[in-house]
Amino acid sequence: MIKITTIIFLFVMTGFSFASQPITFEEQVDMKPWGDQVAVFTEGRVKSYETFARSFMPYIMGSKKYNGQSATFTYFDMMLRPDRYADKDFIFVKHKGLRASIATELDTFNPELKDRLARFMKTGLISRELLQTQLVQSLLTRLRRDNRRFASPIEVIDSAIGASDPRNLWASLKIVPPSSGSAGDPWNTLDTLENKEIVDTWQRMVIAWQAGDAQTTNVELATLSTLIPALGAGTEAYPKAGKLKLESMYFRLGNLTWVWLVYLASVVLLLMALVYRFETVGRVGTTIFVLAVLLHTLAVVWRWYVSGRYPNTNMFEAITTSAWMGGLFAILMEFYLRKTSMKYLLPLGGAITAMVALLAVRLYPLELNPHISNKMPVLHDVWLYIHVNFIIFAYCLIFVASVTAFFYLVRRGIQKTKGIDGVKDFAKAGGVASLVEKRKGGGSALANNMGAVLDGATMILVELSFILLWAGIVMGAIWADHSWGRPWGWDPKEVFALNTFLVFVVLIHARMKVKDKGLWTAWLALLGCAVMLFNWIIINFTISGLHSYA
């Protein structure tokens, strides 16, 4: 009996162990040591291989993965086993109009491609071979003449085709640090290396890879992961091992943009606390919000460390840092307001703002590219930190203000359905003034009226963002004066920053005159936010100007 039990146990265990073992080569290959320990030089930066591959592959396949393979594996595989990718759909065409044109062109003369083209329309992935057919090439030549719409997306396709060429993949893999160890000297590919041990190991690894021998591949890769960093160990050119590992980990963890889920949890709880006045739920919600901001802080600091600079030089960084500032601001204000009727409101606004921001960068990785690159020369200036931070903080507050304004409008809408006139629901003394009165014994400004509380919160945010935005614009002018030679050049981004400010000027003056102050304030705060978003999205991506890098 014991024997039988043992046999069954062993059988089951073996069965489980078989089931849990990776079955394909790509699943068996362990790129982690290579990804974490080997540094690659690209465009004036040195990155861990994992980070490099993650930033490189989107040039070929956008944010998609080939057959679920990791970017680190696909890069090597495409370089070492190019035949495997012959006539496979992996080039990403983002522009939907271009996709439709290519599909229609191919479909007309190749009806057998129908299913494949339907997939292409959905996923945007198409093979290099189909793109290189004379049919598609002559179509692209024709479309390229439509400079405004197609020149740039077609250029992206061309560079994707070029990037996926195994020769280019090899030439881009600059993993040999300068023998001088100097940071100013160029890095090279393995072509130039005379270290026999590394070259032999690499060749063994390539043979094993091409033969699909995962075990040998892993052994050789692990060896190379030790040998190659040793070439630059201790020199100024080679990054510290810990930093490389942290960089890989940062990207493996998705830049911590999943923190939006933590924000979401706090939003649900804080909303319940605000609507139903559940104190305990409110405290838990605030705690989760603080936790989310701490995680967000970790993401910002982490990125700061691995990039070697404060993160505010591209769209990804501007959005995430802006939302982080909003989170910190909300915590500070909550500490100050925790005993007033405004409690939970700013954490809720901050949480919604940060959640939307992190979700946006997560959903649009191509437009809001998370990869770390060098700053453009023009950005090497102290005013980058002053001007940009003032502006993005102002923009964040404008978004938070739009959240409180939206709640105000929802409340007025509900009241209207109940036949209640909410014209008197506004903070009697405006934003900060209402707080001063409330805290120091005046007590009348908010009068424990939720409408007045929401309106007061909107005004606190509007007043602060009003000053920050104006100061930010002025500081931008000071920077532009010595950078571009003029403080103001009517660049679209400048004009729409001014337009955003004008909306708030109208808000502040209209509030003095109108009877229904709360309603006007709320609508104009929403309009200000819309103009701000227009400036950040449409002006940046559609109507380019001098500020197109952020």
Next chain:
Amino acid sequence: MSVKTHPFFIWPGSLLWLLPTAAAVLLFWRSGDVGSVWWYLLVPTFVALALIDLFTTIWFGITTLCLLFVYCSIGSSGIPISFAIWEPQTWVNIRETMEMTEFEWFHWWPFKWLIAVLCLNMSIVTIRRIPLNALTLGVWTIHGGVIVMVIGCVVYFAKKVEGDVVISRCQVEITMPNQETISMVATPANSVRVGDWSYTISDLNPSWELMSGDDAGKKAYAVSISVRGPEDVHFIRQLILGYPEYTEDVVSTGDTSQPMARAKNVLGTPLVDDSIDITLVPDAKDRFFVTQSAAIYMREISRSGEPISNWVERPIENLPRFNDHIPTLNDVWGAPSTSLRPQPLSLNLEPVNKNDPLQQDAVVTGYLRYAFSGTRIVAGEELFPVVWVTLRKSDGTEQAVEMYAFDKSLNTADATLMSFRWLEDVEELSVLQKNLKPSILCTVDGEEYVIPVTNSETFSQIGETGFAYKIKSVQNNLHISGIVVSLAQVEIKKGDVQWERWVFDNPAMNRDVIEGVEHDTNKAKLIDDTISMRYSSGGAPITIIGGLEGGTYGLLMGIGDDDPQYHNMVVGETINLTDEVTITLSRAEPKTKNETRPTVVPPAQRDPSASNFYSMVKLAIPTTTGAATSWLSFHQYPFESQKDTVRRFRFEPTVMHLPDGRAFEVLFSRRSAELPVPIALDSFEIDSHIGGFSGRTPSVLNWRSLIRFMGEEEVEAAVSVNDPKTYGNYWFFQSQWDPPDSSSAGLNYTVLGVGNRFGVFPMLFGCCITVAGMIWAFYVKPMIKRKRQQAVYERPAA
């Protein structure tokens, strides 16, 4: 408070201000100063006083702000014509339609009026309705700050001059005995002649490493000049900027292992000919070129093309920038999809001074935003037949072909596929038809036999001669030793003897393949010379025929083994060549000529970032016997001559001949302005990121131009990104650079931005006190108010 109650400042008494308003308008109008700074200071003020009650309301200010918002939006983003606001084509640029730059849109009178009205509204409301005290200090400061800022802006934008200047590392100055000193800018492949000698820049190295003495290890700018003189004299002179003592020549050694060597080692002297003095001197520039401006530059030239006057600049005022202005439709080539309509210009350019070589008006009659010069064939006087045909495959691909009958290099699309023949005589058609297919002419015992070239697997008899043949392969149009030959490899059999013969279209080259004998050593050896052969490759299997009766066209088709077939061809009709391929005669012109006109690029095909880089103007010089006209392409900089032209920029002046025999070189570029002092570029440096400078922009950390202001006292300065330098009333900025490419290591020049900045400090002061006012109004005022309330609460208690 008396201001409030004075009858001149309340309705309807305030209407009296309409009198000075009317007087001011009249005076300004008569003096032609409408739109001047004083106009905007006085007239809106009188209007505001006349409507003072309106200007005292906040609603009026709010309305003005809303109008300002709308105005700014239209000028900046344009107007959307659909809800798809993320699509670029949704945005219609009203500003550009109205031919205004951003600068001009925000200097247009509606904008100035809006700003004037806003400032007056702010001032009047503040003075009349907001008593100055601690609580209102913030509002007063904000409004005061905005007005100070606006005054700063008025000064700034009224005096704004912005432009750029390109400065090279150096000029190469060449002095020869009994010759005038001549110079050229150091740019790749630049070249000059001095007497019988030519000097060409063969290499420029921006980081030449010095090897000698104390300077060893330093890097400098090195210029190599290839010098060629009479009697095959040739050497290369190497000069290093800043180190004339290291100048030396490199000469040819005749030794293949080391073709060039230092003259010092070969001849014992560093210079081959020390009477040739070549030095590197600063490329000092004393003028810059104004952004978004236009000018025509002209100079008179002799019949031999030598300049006989200096360049003179004639500014063009009010030249359009964004929209095409075509004098007549015959002036340009348009794309088929472009709808062009004539819209001539008439911008008069008067002589600027007595040195102007033309001394009469010239007129700009046309402008194209985006065009390039293109030559097309049009109907002409002389017989020069051209056909345009289109080949289409069933998979949709097509190829357009243009063939010229009388141009041997252009009368075929592919010598083995298609050609265009013009018949002198209709009889030629039957000859062509007969000879279209490839054949071999055999002569045996004086008897001639024409045998077809077919793909037969078996031998065919040649008449009753006893010889049989089989074609092994055919190779047409082979280029051998500079001649073009065609060849058929033929297997010949007679009785039991079988051999291979290479039969050429020139029978003298024929040879038989004999085992074990190399062809080259066995010229024209034949196994059996009783049979001689000549190969005729025939005509192209698709031959288009012109010159037929009635001006019609035809097609001779000899595809496959079938006999050649003839089809009539009509323009627009399609003929099947095979099941897969069709041919269409798209157009045919017997009498033609080439005509060059600007080709207008359709708006969708224009690169938005190219600005007016591809613009053209049409210049007319009216004379009593008609106007001389020409289209001129835009030049970023009006260089003096080709030898002064820096790479990446062009120097392509147009020569205009007047009926009186005079000729002028004219050039379309930008207006120039004087720099405070000449500026030279001493060096150009690059700071790079990790990995060093790769030649690509991402590796660049900073660009730095080390310049010298060459005033009475020379001042050196390092201009880099975000670090401009001041001299006189101008700031100088790092603007562009010369990146390396396949033809040069780059870094041969810098482009500096130049701009003045009057009024910046009032602007900034106004902005700063506005910020202070905001802080006071939003944060300090509530606390003061609160303290006062507290004091009221506490008083009874006390």
